[in-house]
Amino acid sequence: MAAKRRRSRSKGGSIGCAPFLILIFIALIIKFWWVILISLGVVAISVALVRSAKAPARPARVPPPKPHPAVAPPRPVMAGDELTAHMRAQKRTGRERDMQEWDYEWIRLANPGKSVREVNEIANAHLARGRSIGINWGDPSVS
The missing domain is CATH 1.10.930 (Syk Kinase; Chain A, domain 2)
Structure with a gap:
């Protein structure tokens, strides 16, 4: 006679060891929550540093211009023929x-x-x- 194949008794109905693994994972999270928070903070800071390093540099601030004096500087003093010609032209x-x-x-x-x-x-x-x-x-x- 032909040999029969053995079939497993469970046809996908058994859960296996998944609930134990989930419980172990939850226990680790509860026990080491502070380690997880610190590692997430380190990752966030490193991501922020990498993004800021890749960003283009901001333009430098230009200081406002210095105010000019309200009074014009004095004109050079004219004398002699230059003064005479200026007075005649005026x-x-x-x-x-x-x-x-x-x-x-x-x-x-x-x-x-x-x-x-x-x-x-x-x-x-x-x-x-x-x-x-x-x-x-x-x-x-x-x-």
Whole structure:
């Protein structure tokens, strides 16, 4: 006759030694909980250090600029011919500015119905030709 195969009596119904292993594992956790916490802390710190080492460096803080003095530094003192030329140029520009203001007022009074913009255009055209009513009656050829 043919030999029969032996079958185990349990067809997957037995648990085996798994409950004992689980109980042993739980007992170890209860007994060494402080070791587990310390090791988890060491792992967390090492992970944080590795991540911070791989991160790009932060830009350096730039200190705010120093405030500049409110008063401008004194100009160098002029003397001699340089001072004379400077005084003459100031006097000439002052006279020209006064004449231009006088001309503008004369043009404004001569054109009472014009707007400020139109008076400005007339005055700019008049002054661009080098004419001044206050000097030589507006004739630039006479000096």
